[in-house]
Amino acid sequence: MPYNIAMISDFFYPQPGGVESHIYQLSSKLIDRGHRVIIITHAYDSPSRAGVRYLTNRVKVYHLPHWVVYRSTTFPTVFSSFPLLRQIFIREQIQIVHGHASLSNLCHEGILHARTMGLRTVFTDHSLFGFSDAASIMANKLLKFSLSDVDHVVCVSHTCKENTTLRASLNPLSVSVIPNAVVASNFRPLQPHEVKTPQLYGDKGLLLPSPPDPSQPLGPGDPITIIVISRLFYNKGTDLLISALPLLLRMHPNLRFIIAGSGPKAIDLEQTLDSLPQQLVYLPSGQSRVVLMGSIRHEEVRDVMVRGHLLLSTSLTEAFGTVLVEAASCGLMVVATRVGGVPEVLPGNMTVFVLPEVADVVRGVTEAVGLLTARAVRRDRFHDQVRMMYSWADIARRTERVYDLITGSASAEDNSEYYNSEWENYGQPGTTQSFALIDRLKRYFGCGVWAGKLFVIVVVIDYLIYCFLELAYPRHKIDLCKPWPAARKDKGVERGGEVEGGEGEVVAVERYGTVRQKAHAPREVRREKNAGAPVVVTGLGLGTTG
Amino acid sequence: MPPFEPSSASQSSRTSSIQSEQPYSRAPSSRHLRPEDAFPNTSPPYQQQRSRSPLGRSDTVTAATAHLVNNGNTTNATRKHRDKRRGRSSSRRRHRPWKKLLWVKQSYPDNYTDEETFLDHLQRNPRLQPYEFWTLVADSTIIVQHVCSVIIFVCCFTGIFQERVSPNAVVGWATFGTVAGWVLRDYWHTREEVEDGGVVGRGDGLGELGEEDVDAGTPASLDAGFPPKEPPLPANGLHSRVHSRNPSLTSVSGLQQAQSPPLAASADLHSPPVPSPTFIPPYNSRKSSLSPRMAERLTTAKSAILIYFSLLGLSPILKSLTKSTSSDSIWALSSWLMCINVFTFDYGAGPEAKFPASLSTNAALMASTVLASRLPSTTHVFSLTLFSIEVFGLFPVFRRHLKHHSWPLHLALTIFLIVLASGGLGMVISGGGLGYAVLGVALGGVVTLLGMGATSWWLIGLQRYKNEIHGPWDPARPVIRRHWD
Incomplete structure (x- = not known):
């Protein structure tokens, strides 16, 4: 049964990031499955985003006016967005409110108000938190408040599920694990025709080692390029990288490094490189063995990745590790620290897991280099394998099942056959939440000795505001939004993100806001699409203001 | 040592958040999943x-x-x-x-x-160490000492303020104590160096370097993971000659086959082990006339004299600094500052920490500065300020060293401080004479002992509620060991 879904989060485009692309891809695929999805976020200043916008594939985005405090998180006013959210929920006839990211204040407000209005709520957690420091304790308390009345929670990995279950004292049966995915067609290994044209990366490409030819097998002494793509922060393990780098350079004279990303630790990294002897960092030809690229856009990640053989991730905490999947999809062997959800993400033949110790990182890279040189891994098959493992269509299907579970309605046809009948009602009792105010208050009251009482007061006030709003802005006076006209099948496919141009040639609108044309995609499709679309496509700004 | 030998230390310090290898091991077994x-x-x-x-x-x-x-x-x-x-x-x-x-x-x-x-993979209280009652009581002496010294300071101020005690007597006794403490510390240092010299010389000769060594010898590049290419230069014959001024060192370092580098000029500074491949004996050119020990003594004396005279010069200014502020505000402000001092003091610091908890020290000095403006003459102000520097700046250093070197003396000092503080408190509160002091000592001693016991017992009781949760979601703590060769 098709639902009207509102995705709500502080984090959305034009700001780049993992949560942002998750929301967009999920919404887009849910629309393909016949649902109506809107995204609610706050207004962005530069580039300016305010009001209502349509994105590719009929995704409608509401940018609410809000005061942004810190790193695009809005100021935590508990009640102030209620009138606006209520108008949107009624106008769009929302049935399910799906919040994202535990640090997003707007998401928590949306969930609270949605429950007051009697809507179903789902929350997706994208990150891991500890329990020991003061900030975490505070955040966990608030999460407990917000999630004590949520219908279902989605986590991106099993480790994340354990973490969230503990943090918010949830019933594990009402927590699902649905991973992130990658758009595999955006992360393809180097194609044979690209080997001829090494200008993959514009001007900077000249500085980089040329991409290895996938058709040529790797000899024992051939240069091996290690890619590091991470923001250079402490919790990304940059210290490990800095300490391991000289040892690796010394042990393996054929190693090259490409390090993409910026952050506070960039200076340490540069200082380390400067302090090393010249013959270690530079080749006899004068080329540097370690190339620091600074931060790169997400669109450029693939072009950097295909220049390497190995991806090294030294992160100290990671809920899912999308970059690992992207790298494997590009055909890279992965060396990653065994932290958080990383061990669940990729099979053992693509990865070498290491401990977060310098010696072990060196050991892992040596092992991976050995595997590559011995041709023990079939890197050419990685892409297809990853494509089988992670796809957004699959993620959307599984998310839809969560919606079915909380609304208690029957699954769609292609969704119901995935599980045996014995799993039909698994976790059902834990997920039905009563809307009666007294039941909600009971749940909030259990949050803690003092916090429980405080939360109950908040909920009661929220309910009173709701009653007031019902009087002040009566429901029947709010316009209902007309649904997007149901597209004809052929047209819908064309707009809908993917154009099947033959076997495996999935290209057209691949990424949010960027119409990408692969060289071999049919030209007519694009022209017609541009002509047919109501707006001009420029950069990230794809859409009209409604 | 081979470069990447995982030492036992690194094994044991492995972070708790790392999951065990087993479930995902790459070993080819029939249970292993393939893509x-x-x-x-x-x-x-x-x-x-x-x-x-x-x-x-x-x-x-x-x-x-x-x-x-x-x-x-x-x-x-x-x-x-x-x-x-x-x-x-x-x-x-x-x-x-x-x-x-x-x-x-x-x-x-x-x-x-x-x-x-x-x-x-959930771990609850993984590093829980159950407390022992007597250990806790013993450790609480550190807190008692500090609180007592704060009380003594307050009592002295009150005595000076009420003109019952002469400021000169207070600061005279305090200065005497300070000098005695410094001499004692100096003696410990010398003894420690002699002992260390015997051990360090044969073992890791690059263990401890003084601050001058760090300045002189080691560029930052050495952080990067490079073992020294050549062993330390055999220039050490020079050392023993240089050091031979110091009688206590001569006999030892002469025996050491010229392996020992100059030891820490001040043992306060234990710099991290920094090797220096091109090792230059740092003292032979600069301070050839004096042993480092003696040089440090001279430096200390110099700075002491400097502080003394600048304080003397500043006293009139300090006296009138907060004169316009009403006394009520001064009492309130100094009470708060003393509370800050007590609560932010670094009770866990060892003898190597030079000035830990600078907030605490600064709060105390500021309290004494504002209090000084209530005093009648410049001499009073000077005495009080000097006294506060001695009590809050130097005395904690001495206490740390004392605890490090001799436990019985530490205990004796604690008792002495308790007696002094409670006696002073008794006299100040009652306004009476020595009889009240004895009463104060009796009361204070009982209260302190009971307090120490009760709080320790309470803390042990509270351990039941400890629920520390660790798991794979915690950020891993990276083990960055630099292998030098």
Whole structure:
């Protein structure tokens, strides 16, 4: 049964990031499955985003006016967005409110108000938190408040599920694990025709080692390029990288490094490189063995990745590790620290897991280099394998099942056959939440000795505001939004993100806001699409203001 | 030492958040999953091989799988095979164990919670050390000492303020104590160096370097993981000659086959082990006339004199600094500052910490500065300020050293301070004479002992509520050991 879904989060485009692309891809695929999805976020200043916008594939985005405090998180006013959210929920006839990211204040407000209005709520957690420091304790308390009345929670990995279950004292049966995915067609290994044209990366490409030819097998002494793509922060393990780098350079004279990303630790990294002897960092030809690229856009990640053989991730905490999947999809062997959800993400033949110790990182890279040189891994098959493992269509299907579970309605046809009948009602009792105010208050009251009482007061006030709003802005006076006209099948496919141009040639609108044309995609499709679309496509700004 | 030998220390310090290797180990076993498990296009022999492996089903990928399979066997055959498998009883599928993996398609629902593996990496109170009562009581003496010294300071101020005590007497006794403490510390240093010299010289000769060594010898580049190319230069013959001024060092360092580098000029500074490949003996050019020990003594004396005279010069200014502020505000302000001092003091610092908890020290000095403006003359102000520097700046350093070197003396000092503080408090509160002091000592001693015992017992009781949760979600603590050769 098709639902009207509102995705709500502080984090959305034009700001780049993992949560942002998750929301967009999920919404887009849910629309393909016949649902109506809107995204609610706050207004962005530069580039300016305010009001209502349509994105590719009929995704409608509401940018609410809000005061942004810190790193695009809005100021935590508990009640102030209620009138606006209520108008949107009624106008769009929302049935399910799906919040994202535990640090997003707007998401928590949306969930609270949605429950007051009697809507179903789902929350997706994208990150891991500890329990020991003061900030975490505070955040966990608030999460407990917000999630004590949520219908279902989605986590991106099993480790994340354990973490969230503990943090918010949830019933594990009402927590699902649905991973992130990658758009595999955006992360393809180097194609044979690209080997001829090494200008993959514009001007900077000249500085980089040329991409290895996938058709040529790797000899024992051939240069091996290690890619590091991470923001250079402490919790990304940059210290490990800095300490391991000289040892690796010394042990393996054929190693090259490409390090993409910026952050506070960039200076340490540069200082380390400067302090090393010249013959270690530079080749006899004068080329540097370690190339620091600074931060790169997400669109450029693939072009950097295909220049390497190995991806090294030294992160100290990671809920899912999308970059690992992207790298494997590009055909890279992965060396990653065994932290958080990383061990669940990729099979053992693509990865070498290491401990977060310098010696072990060196050991892992040596092992991976050995595997590559011995041709023990079939890197050419990685892409297809990853494509089988992670796809957004699959993620959307599984998310839809969560919606079915909380609304208690029957699954769609292609969704119901995935599980045996014995799993039909698994976790059902834990997920039905009563809307009666007294039941909600009971749940909030259990949050803690003092916090429980405080939360109950908040909920009661929220309910009173709701009653007031019902009087002040009566429901029947709010316009209902007309649904997007149901597209004809052929047209819908064309707009809908993917154009099947033959076997495996999935290209057209691949990424949010960027119409990408692969060289071999049919030209007519694009022209017609541009002509047919109501707006001009420029950069990230794809859409009209409604 | 081979470069990457994982030492036992690094093993034991491995972070708790690292999951055990076992579930995901790469060892080729029949239980090990392969990427092919994500989609059922496996050829028959492979499948037989791992009859019990948790084969994921993946109907998401039917169309795409067909393409993949094309290279090996025919599409039709696989499809048929899969259909047959799917047709088989679902009871067989139920026995397939659930795996804590994301990449494998499993026939379990997404909210499936496996009773066996769910939260199996959770650790509660992993590093819990149950407290012992007497250890706690012994440790609480540090806090008692500091609180007592604060009380003594307040009592002295009150005495000076009420003109019952002469400021000169107070500061005279305090200065005497300070000098005595410094002499004692100096003696310990010398003794420690002699002892260390015997050990360090043969072992890791690069263990401790004084601050001048760090300045002189080691560029930052050495942080980067490079072992010294050559062993330390055999320039050490010079050392023993240089050091031979110091009688206590001569005999020892002469025996050491010229291996020992100059030891820490001040043992306060234990710099991290920094090797210096091109090792230059730092003293032979600069301070050839004096041993480092003597040089340090001179430096200390110089700074002491400097502080003394600048304080003397500043006293008139300090006296009138907060004169316009009303006394009530001064009492309130200094009380708060003293509280800050007590609560932010670094009670855990060892003898190597030079000035820990600068907030605490600064708060105390500021309190004494504002209090000084209530005093009648410049001499009073000077005495009080000097006294506060001695009590809050230097006395904690001495106490740390004392505890480090001699436990009985530490205990004796504690008792002495308790007696002094409670006696002073008794006299100040009552306004009376020595009899009240004795009463104060009796009361204060009992209260302090009871307080120490009760708080320790209470803390042990509170341990029941300790619930520290660790798991794979915690940020791992990286082990960055620099291997030098």
